[in-house]
Amino acid sequence: MKKITGAKIVLETLKYLGVKDIFGYPGGAVIPIYDALYDFKGINHYMTRHEQGAVHSADGYARTKKVPGVCLATSGPGATNLVTGIMTAHMDSIPLLVITGQVSTSFLGKDSFQESDIIGITSPITKNNYLVRDICDLPEILKEAYTLSKHGRPGPVLVDIPKNIQEQVVDYSLFEILLKKDIQEMRKFKPTYTDKEIEEFENYFNSSKNPVLVIGGGVLNARCVEEVREFINRTKIPVVSTLMGLGIFNKDDKGYLGMIGMHGLIEANRAVDECDLLICVGMRFDDRIVGDKKRFSPNSKKIHIELDKAEINKNIVVDLPIIGNAKDIFNRLLKLDLKVYYESWRESLEKVDVFKERELNQITTLKMLNEILDENYIVVTDVGQHQMFTAQHLDIKKPFQFCTSGGAGTMGYGLPAAIGAQIANRDKKVLAILGDGGFQMNQQELILLAQYNLPVKILIFNNGALGMVKQWQELFNEKRYSSVILDVNPDFVKLGNAHFIEGEKIDNVDNLKRLKEILENDKPYLVDIQMSYKHNVYPIIPAGKSYEHTIGGE
Incomplete structure (x- = not known):
């Protein structure tokens, strides 16, 4: 009867999931996987020259292709060299499937050569991680990990596979049954917002005189760019962006003021500082945006539209949280009877670019x-x-x-x-x-x-x-x-x-x-x-300070 190794199961499962490209660096604890890769058809492997290069490449792949990136490294130092890239993806909500080799199960916990507790090390910076102890669990774990990385709020998921699990064999017919078996149903994300929150949004919005919309990377993750753009076109309110939200609007879009935060543009930060209603979507009020919490947008009511309820009131206490998928929420908001006469407020904030310097910088x-x-x-x-x-x-x-x-x-x-x-x-x-x-x-x-x-x-x-x-x-x-x-x-x-x-x-x-x-x-x-190092990036709001402490950018 035809047999299949755990290493080959890894590749066949990735192929089944639609993975076309992986980034990695070989080592002792993943030799079986690399041996299976030698003549495997359907997946391209790109050998970077450092494990950190592999995980960052998978990250760039994921951000721009809008699918999970996949990387592979060996145990011990190979796995720990991935940590910086895993943390990078975790902070920016980027879906990654990180596969690491591990010492054989009989050597676990014995300070074996090139052993590290990568599960313990990465627990704070992954959505979940798995140590595979049974070859029959491999297909389900890999499918669940890949799906989890892009489910809800995206992020990295790690699967640690001992070398002996990679070397074990099972009947191919059993593998086919395991591969097609449905993964355990993901815990369904349940939006907690109700009609009451939508009605409150309408009241807040129509009572405001100077509202501003802040868009973050969550708008991209929710694939609700068109809905947000329609909202701005209809209501005529000014819009600003976090670093992760760049690209949703561009400089030619009416009412777009640019990036906010420590190095945000003067007009964008001014809008946040002076508004009376701040509508924040898919962003997390990090310290580079907020600065002095007591002086952040001091005169505004704040609405936070967010998928991850852990972000609600974590950094800034808001007046109206709306927890759910931003695309669904904006489709509801677009049906409301909202005021549409904010053009004079928007135009008062706009700035003409007068930069004419001719020096190389x-x-x-x-x-x-x-x-x-x-x-x-x-x-x-x-x-x-x-x-x-x-x-x-x-x-x-x-x-x-x-x-x-x-x-x-x-x-x-x-x-x-x-x-x-x-x-x-x-x-x-x-x-x-x-x-x-x-x-x-x-x-x-x-x-x-x-x-x-x-x-x-x-x-x-x-x-x-x-x-x-x-x-x-x-x-x-x-x-x-x-x-x-x-x-x-x-x-x-x-x-x-x-x-x-x-x-x-x-x-x-x-x-x-x-x-x-x-x-x-x-x-x-x-x-x-x-270039000369005399050139600094302005404006800058010093760490922990507020808009009135802005340096440069007059």
């Missing part, structure tokens, strides 16, 4: 990119000043076109996430905007661009500093620049050449026009854009 570079990029681009950033400059000044035209680490602020995220985004979207162009500091954290992943023929374009905003930390030391530590000036950087163009990637330096503003030709070619390319 982050803003002039981004202004040039606005003239070049179209809706076919996906933009991925790393973390730091360049990230905030990009969020402020790059016109993100479409949902899922912008990919960045928000809640975790993970340096080293950008390059591998761009690789994952390109693999997920072969028909689109991927642009990675990176700082010189964050780029060096996962620069080893450059070789994947050549190995897998990925036409990712890399722009390094090279200011010779850990720019964001330098800015804080400048503003709040009397310019005591401690360990933030990168006196010696690699020659990034030569580094790219060593990885079979062509590139060039740009050191004056006139040469920025080269970007158009560079971005239009179909090969990977690295551009080292030389």
Whole structure:
């Protein structure tokens, strides 16, 4: 009778779930899975050069393809190298299926070679995790984990598979029965809002004079972009965005004021500060948005539309929580008799962009990119000043076109996430905007661009500093620049050449026009854009402060 190993069950189950691509790095505890991958048809495996590269690539894949990303690593240090990426996905509600090898069950709990309690380590940063102890449980666990990662509020789920489970065999006929068996029914999400909350929304809205809508990443997860846009078009109220909500509206949309928060635009933060009704959708009132809790939108009633009831009143106490799927809720709201005469309030907040500087810096570079990029681009950033400059000044035209680490602020995220985004979207162009500091954290992943023929374009905003930390030391530590000036950087163009990637330096503003030709070619390319570290990202609201303490951006 035909037999199948646990390792082959893993691959067959992933294929059954529709998984096309996985990212990983081999090691002793996953050798059986990699042996099964050797001649397996239907799943592409991309070998990154570090486990962190694998999980960030899976993250970029998930954010831009709108399906769970899958990554694979061995036990011990291989598994723990995934932790930063798991936390990154957890903070931004990104669906991942993380598969790790583990020492054989007879060695568990004995400090065996390359053993780590990855279940205990990742419990706080996963939706759930599983240690497989029976080969017959493998199909159900993998199906449940994959489904759970995208169910309700998305997030990472980890499955830890001991090596002996991978090596065991069962009858193929039994596997087929197990594969087709329905997984245990997910605990159904039950919205708690009622007609009463919808009626209260109508009363709050029609009683307000200066309402504002705040949109977060939950709007994208709920796939309710069109409903939110219709709501704004109908009511004429101003709308602002968190970092994770960028792309739902763009600069040409009437009433869209931009990003709010620590590095939010003046007009957007002003709207939140001065409004009398704050309607927040799919966002969690994190500290980078709120600052001083006592002074956050001090004169407003607050409505929070949110799927995860754990976020209600966690950071900011609201007047009206509406717990449920945002798409369903907005379909209800669009049927209400809502006031539609807020244009004068909206227009009083709008600002004309008068930036005319001609020096080579982050803003002039981004202004040039606005003239070049179209809706076919996906933009991925790393973390730091360049990230905030990009969020402020790059016109993100479409949902899922912008990919960045928000809640975790993970340096080293950008390059591998761009690789994952390109693999997920072969028909689109991927642009990675990176700082010189964050780029060096996962620069080893450059070789994947050549190995897998990925036409990712890399722009390094090279200011010779850990720019964001330098800015804080400048503003709040009397310019005591401690360990933030990168006196010696690699020659990034030569580094790219060593990885079979062509590139060039740009050191004056006139040469920025080269970007158009560079971005239009179909090969990977690295551009080292030389900038001064004197440029800071403004405006900034100091941590724990409120709108009236804004520095810069007059």
